[in-house]
Amino acid sequence: MTRSDRVDVRVDGRTLTLSNLDKPMFPEFTKGEVIDYYTRIAPVLLPHLRDRPLTRIRFPEGVGALRFYEKNAPKGTPEWVRTERIETPGGQQEALDFVVVDDLPTLVWCANLAALELHVPQWRISEGRPDLMVFDLDPGAPATFTEACVVGLLLRELLAGDGLTAYPKSSGKKGLHLYVPVEDLDTSAYAKKAANRLADEYGRLVTAKMERRLRTGKVFVDWSQNSPSKTTVAPYSLRALEEPSVSTPLTWEEVEEGRAVRFGPRQVLERVDEHGDLLAPLLGRERPE
Numbered sequence: 501m502t503r504s505d506r507v508d509v510r511v512d513g514r515t516l517t518l519s520n521l522d523k524p525m526f527p528e529f530t531k532g533e534v535i536d537y538y539t540r541i542a543p544v545l546l547p548h549l550r551d552r553p554l555t556r557i558r559f560p561e562g563v564g565a566l567r568f569y570e571k572n573a574p575k576g577t578p579e580w581v582r583t584e585r586i587e588t589p590g591g592q593q594e595a596l597d598f599v600v601v602d603d604l605p606t607l608v609w610c611a612n613l614a615a616l617e618l619h620v621p622q623w624r625i626s627e628g629r630p631d632l633m634v635f636d637l638d639p640g641a642p643a644t645f646t647e648a649c650v651v652g653l654l655l656r657e658l659l660a661g662d663g664l665t666a667y668p669k670s671s672g673k674k675g676l677h678l679y680v681p682v683e684d685l686d687t688s689a690y691a692k693k694a695a696n697r698l699a700d701e702y703g704r705l706v707t708a709k710m711e712r713r714l715r716t717g718k719v720f721v722d723w724s725q726n727s728p729s730k731t732t733v734a735p736y737s738l739r740a741l742e743e744p745s746v747s748t749p750l751t752w753e754e755v756e757e758g759r760a761v762r763f764g765p766r767q768v769l770e771r772v773d774e775h776g777d778l779l780a781p782l783l784g785r786e787r788p789e
Contacts, residue, residue: 638719
């Protein structure tokens with residue numbers, strides 16, 4: 501790599517060396533544009549990442565080439581990047597040094613490493629317990645996003661009956677995510693029970709079972725992402741498709757319409773200008789004034 505492939509920038513008092521900004525990460529979307537998107541979306545994205553161990557999906561040569569999941573802090577991680585050593589039950593290593601994205605320089609550093617997708621668990625390191633519960637509504641063909649929205653509305657009603665409030669976002673691919681802010685709830689046990697209740701009542705449309713052969717024409721209500729070791733793509737994260745899409749907070753009116761719409765980075769920035777962060781109620785003490 502020649503020096504001309506690199507550029508030094510100052511980000512909130514930190515000096516970062518960015519590289520290969522013209523390299524396509526998507527067929528018509530470069531790494532420079534990825535970094536620009538994450539920089540501009542940072543005011544609403546960072547509160548959803550802060551104090552949560554980050555799993556990154558990296559695409560060094562773009563979405564059409566090799567990808568890999570990365571939990572451990574890579575060799576050469578700057579000393580100013582926050583890392584936390586966390587036990588990983590069931591993993592190949594007993595503990596890993598996770599990157600924690602608390603600030604804009606760390607976010608830009610991750611984007612420069614072609615970390616296109618950002619995934620976090622439903623708990624904060626400082627809390628040590630879930631503050632969120634999530635349901636991933638995944639339609640099995642020929643079911644579509646429209647059917648996922650129907651199930652989302654049914655699940656919202658079920659949760660409301662238990663005194664819980666749900667907030668929707670698109671997965672950025674074909675599904676719908678519902679988030680629920682919680683306190684002192686066994687989220688894994690509750691989510692599994694809620695998914696099974698829905699499947700028992702609406703069995704022609706809903707399944708709560710993992711087997712893919714059972715998902716044809718139904719919406720799988722995935723409750724398993726509430727395990728402490730599991731992660732979900734963060735709000736406002738890019739998704740690695742042929743064209744860049746974003747896991748996008750939605751209004752319930754949009755869910756009721758049930759239209760299959762994927763929002764790109766520019767559209768999401770425009771939506772934030774119009775709506776602010778639709779998932780701000782999830783943030784608790786982190787919620788912006």
